[in-house]
Amino acid sequence: MTTAPVRRLALLGGGFSTDDDGLLDDWVLARARTPRPKVCFVPTASGDAPAYAEQFRAAFHVRTDCEPSVLPLFQREFDDAALRTFLLAQDVVYVGGGSTANLLAVWRTHGVDQLLREAYDRGTLLCGISAGANCRAEGSHTDSFGPLTYLTDGLGLLPGSVCPHYDSEPGRRPSYRATVAGGQLPAGWAVDDGVGALFTDGVLTEAVTRTRDARLYRVEPDALGGAAERAMPCRPLGQG
Structure with a gap:
């Protein structure tokens, strides 16, 4: 009997683009399905910014525990068939x-x-920071339109909503809580910078932090018309 692949995704509050210690990236790679995973960086949200892609290459090409690559879409290199083959080969x-x-x-x-949905169903670990975390959920808290607001048409791989930069960007916390309280976004997950959260089939299975005070929060409507947040236990990284 064939066992169905484990479907996992990770929300990141850091990684190579913000941290020098590599702790969150180490954590992500250790959760891949193979000991030396193929890791594809997708910089679409930045408009395929060359400096961002180079930052990934500088951080990952020196590693011996993975096989890194970058997927540009603004100057696309693959036809449809090759794109599908490439993405489905990633761990x-x-x-x-x-x-x-x-x-x-x-x-x-x-x-x-659609290709990422297929990859996810086949066991590819999907992860990302900021917009790369937001896109996984049904809805998200975003500054895509300038002022902080909500977006309700995410991929829906993760039930509910996501808010990144919960502790570091002015206005994030009250604005996200207000959208959840008002029903514009469903209950969801608020991610402090420095946190990693792993979900298996949509259920939180691990939360870690690279800084002492950073946390993952569950934010839900409360009985008084507001929103309540609950800090989730996070295992510290890099301590022994």
Whole structure:
């Protein structure tokens, strides 16, 4: 009898683009399905910013525990068949930050949204920071349109909503809580910078932090018309 692949995704509050210690990236790679995973960085949300892609290459090409690559879409290198073959061969798809709204629009134009669903169902670990975390959920808290607001048409691989930069960007916490309280976004997950959260089949199975005070929060409507947040236990990284 064939066992169905484990479907996993990770929300990141850091990684190679913000941290020097590599702890969150080490954590991600250790959760891939193979000891030396193929890791594809997708910088769509930044408009395929060359400096962002080079930052990934500088961080990952020196590693011996993975096989890194970058997938550009603004100057696409693959036809449809080759794109599908390439993405489905990856063990980890690592999505960068930028505009969540633009990311989703470009992915849908190229069919990447459907390919990532297929990869996810086949056991590829999907992870990302900021917009790369937002895109996984049904809805998200975003600055894609300038002021902080909500977006309700994410990929839906993770039930509920996501808010990144919960502790580091002014206005994030009260704005996200207000959208959840008002029903514009469903209950969801607020991610402090420095946190990693792993979900298996949509259920939280691990939360870690590289800084002492960073946390993952569950944010839900409360009985008084507001929103309540609950800090989830996070295992510290890099301590022994």
